[in-house]
Amino acid sequence: MRRHLVIFARAPALGTGKRRLARDIGDVAALRFERLMLARLLRRLDRDKRWSLRVAVTPDRARHRRRLWPPGILVTGQGRGDLGERMRRALADCLLGPAVLVGTDIPALGPQHIAEAFRLLGSHDLVFGPAADGGFWLIGTRRSPRLPPSFGEVRWSSPHALADVLGNLPRQVSVGFAARLEDVDDGASFRRLGPRRGF
Numbered sequence: 001m002r003r004h005l006v007i008f009a010r011a012p013a014l015g016t017g018k019r020r021l022a023r024d025i026g027d028v029a030a031l032r033f034e035r036l037m038l039a040r041l042l043r044r045l046d047r048d049k050r051w052s053l054r055v056a057v058t059p060d061r062a063r064h065r066r067r068l069w070p071p072g073i074l075v076t077g078q079g080r081g082d083l084g085e086r087m088r089r090a091l092a093d094c095l096l097g098p099a100v101l102v103g104t105d106i107p108a109l110g111p112q113h114i115a116e117a118f119r120l121l122g123s124h125d126l127v128f129g130p131a132a133d134g135g136f137w138l139i140g141t142r143r144s145p146r147l148p149p150s151f152g153e154v155r156w157s158s159p160h161a162l163a164d165v166l167g168n169l170p171r172q173v174s175v176g177f178a179a180r181l182e183d184v185d186d187g188a189s190f191r192r193l194g195p196r197r198g199f
Contacts, residue, residue, distance in 0.1 A: 001096050001097030001098070002051075002052050002095060002096075002097045003050060003051040003052065003097055003098055003099075003100075003118055004051060004052050004054065004094035004095065004097055004098070004099040004100070005045060005051040005052070005053045005054070005099075005100050005101075005102070005114055006053075006054055006055070006056050006090050006091065006094065006099060006100070006101040006102070007038075007041060007042065007045070007053065007054070007055045007056070007101075007102060007104060008056050008078070008086075008087060008090055008101050008102065008103055008104070009038055009055055009056070009057050009058075009103075009104045010034070010057070010058050010104075011057050011058070011059065011062030011065060011068060012031055012034040012035045012038060012068075013031070014027055014028070014031050015027050017030070017031075017034055018030045018033065018034055018105070018184075018185075020185050020186045021033065021184065021185060021186055021187065021190060023186075023187075024186050024187025024188075024190070025187050025190055033184065033190065034104070034105075037104050037105055037107070037184075038068070038104050041102075041104055041109065042055075042069075042070055042073070043070075044109075044110055044111060045111060045114065046070055046073060048111050048114070050111075050114075050115060050118070051100075051114065051118070053073060054073065054074040054075070054076065054094070055069060055073060055074070055075045055076070056075075056076055056077070056078045056086070056089075056090035056093075056101075057075055057076070057077060057078060058077065058078040058086070059077070060077025060078065060079065061077075062077075063075040063076060063077050076090075076093060078090060082156065083154075083156045083157075084150065084151035084152075084154055084156070084165075085150070087101055087139065087151075088147060088150065088151065091139070091141055091143070091147060092143075092147055094143075096143075097143075098118060098121045098140065098141065098142050098143065099140065099141055099143060100114060100117045100118060100121075100127070100138060100139070100140035100141075101138065101139050101140070102114070102129070102137060102138045103137055103138075103183065105183045105184045105185070106131075106137045106181050106182070106183050106184075107182075107184060107193050108181050108182070108193075109137070109181065113129065113138070113178060113179055113181070116178055116179065117129065117138055117140045117178045118140070120140070120176035120177075120178060121140050121141070121142045121176070123174070123176065124142070124174045124175055124176035125141065125142050125173045125174045125175070126139065126140065126141050126142075126169070126173060126174070126175050126176070127139070127140035127141075127175070127176045127177070127178055128140075128162060128165075128166075128175065128176075128177055128178065129177070129178040129179060129180075129181060130162055130177060130178075130180045130181075131162070131180070131181060131182065131183050132180060132181070132182040132183075133159060133182075133183065133185065134158065134159030134160060134161060134162060134163070135157070135158075135159075135161040135162055135183070136161065136162045136165070137181050137183055138178055140178075151164075151165050151168060152164070152165075152168030153168065154168070
């Protein structure tokens with residue numbers, strides 16, 4: 001069965017995404033960061049033959065912005081609902097086989113992290129990549145027999161997000177953990193990670 005990698009993205013647009021970061025460094029700098037991270041991630045992960053890459057984007061109409069997406073990449077809309085509903089839909093839309101979903105604001109993310117997540121799915125139903133702020137930068141699922149019906153009540157965009165998701169899972173679901181990485185959500189993380197990552 002084919003492995004599927006989903007990049008879960010917000011289309012870069014001035015004044016719409018990364019609001020905490022934009023408050024600290026300005027709208028134009030935040031937009032530049034979003035564009036750079038999306039382009040780098042697509043370049044790093046699209047060429048790897050170990051998985052099939054697709055993008056789930058919001059807003060849905062951005063899937064038609066051809067300049068954003070390299071030729072040959074499948075781009076779909078995330079649809080409606082909260083973050084959990086949209087992530088679950090993006091994973092469920094993949095064909096048969098294990099699927100991994102990642103965000104676009106993790107500067108250290110590389111192919112080795114994705115490969116490790118798929119390896120962990122060989123012995124776990126779900127895999128999470130914990131983020132330093134209490135959320136998660138990756139979720140992977142074997143999808144056998146199926147995804148959990150929902151993530152339940154989760155305090156998204158908070159230090160409790162991963163703990164809430166884990167607490168809502170059925171007891172029989174086995175969970176593995178990939179590397180802990182740091183995402184860029186505000187000016188402090190931007191200044192801490194930026195000089196090392198060239199943005």
